[in-house]
Amino acid sequence: MKEPLAFRLRPQTLDDVIGQEHLIGQDKILRRLVEEKRLFSLIFFGPPGTGKTTLAKCLANELQVPFRLFNAVTGNKKELDGIFLEAKLAPGLVVIVDEVHRLNKDKQDLLLPHIEDGSIILLGATTSNPFFAINPAIRSRCQLLEVKQLTNDDISKAIQRALTHPQGLQGYTIDEDATNLIARHSNGDVRYALNILEICALASNGSITKDTVSQYSQFPNSNMDAGDDGHYDAVSAFQKSIRGSDVDAALYYLARLIQAGDMDSIERRLLVIAYEDVGLGNPAAVARVVSAIDAAKRVGFPEASIPLGVAIVDLCLSPKSKSGANAISNAMHEVQHQALPVPEYLRLTPVSLKEEDKYDYDSPEIWPHIQYLPDSIKNKHFYEPNTNSSYEAQLAKNLQELRKITKFNKISKIPRKTR
DSSP: OOOOHHHHTOOSSGGGOOSOHHHHSTTSHHHHHHHHTOOOOEEEEOSTTSSHHHHHHHHHHHHTOOEEEEETTTOOHHHHHHHHHHHHHSTTEEEEEETGGGOOHHHHHHHHHHHHTTSEEEEEEESSOHHHHSOHHHHTTSEEEEOOOOOHHHHHHHHHHHHHSTTSOTTOEEOHHHHHHHHHHHTTOHHHHHHHHHHHHHHSSSEEOHHHHHHHOOSOOOOOOTTSHHHHHHHHHHHHHHHTTOHHHHHHHHHHHHHTTOHHHHHHHHHHHIIIIIGGGOHHHHHHHHHHHHHHHHHOTTTTHHHHHHHHHHHHTSOOOOHHHHHHHHHHHHHHHOOOOOOGGGSSSOSSOOGGGSOOTTOGGGGGGBOOSOGGGTTOOOOOOOOSSHHHHHHHHHHHHHTTSOOBSSGGGSOGGGO
16 A cells, blocks of 8 residues: 655655754754764654654764664563664664653663663654653753744645655646645644645545645644643643733634633633632622633533633733732742741630630721731731722722731730720
């Protein structure tokens, strides 16, 4: 059976690679490695279909060094033992590891000494952020190189190359609108683009049109798998857009999360955003978000997008205040710094206090005059109001008056006139 088009057209040299000029252009790192005939352990990271493994293979081909492929998911210890034995006979053996972030601890422990002494040169490929996904011990022994998402022009060049390449689709033509649609839908993934091109070629009579592409590529490709960087990037942009009051951007990132059907992330992130970023700036909007999430979960997708969209507009256009979130963060920091005993007069059952020094449950007029913090931090202020909303401005005014009150750490000393 014939190999897929994307496999047949995989570049064999750096000159065949489309895009990634920051790595393969004149005087750039990969080009310099080839010119100097040098190689060291590298980890290529970036979105799917951008050529990470291809770059590793091209580098080995250009340097004319043998290499072995190892998949971190399916590879086993027996395969590694074979690679180690070969590396003893030929030090500097290049090992290309797909999904390198999936290497379990046992495999990492086996690889580390061989990478350390140079008997193995690791060329890893991963779609995950290496600063989070790669074991620090592996990461510290490798140079990290980002492989960037391809542009629509890059994808268009790959499509035209496929129609002229000896192993490609010679004899087929494609109109400009069809090329542009494939480029847009591929989302920078050349493998996805070539797969769509191949099926459209099979379904056409030799001329690939926009209508054919529309039939076989109805939705754009998305790198939004739960747990990968594309997903976390969208969630991050979602929160930052609301924090920055950009309602259009927030709705766009919400739509991406809805398209992925990820209600769990939407629910968690919206609740955090509402309380952390809007908070006391508009407490009523926070309550409405809780109601919107409940409504969305009741009706399910696709109708769930309606209450969620309303909630996004509400949050984006509300005054923002992180004062509540900052206040508890400050208090948590203080508690982690030192654990102080609760003042005796505030304890549930004080043992050795005189009756007049005990907390009086029947005298509300003295409560504001009691010192509630331990002596060593009695003047600490964890909450600092943000006055960009009328609601919190009123809270700030109340706080200002309350902080003027003199407080006592001995209840019997509170002046009689206040009692």
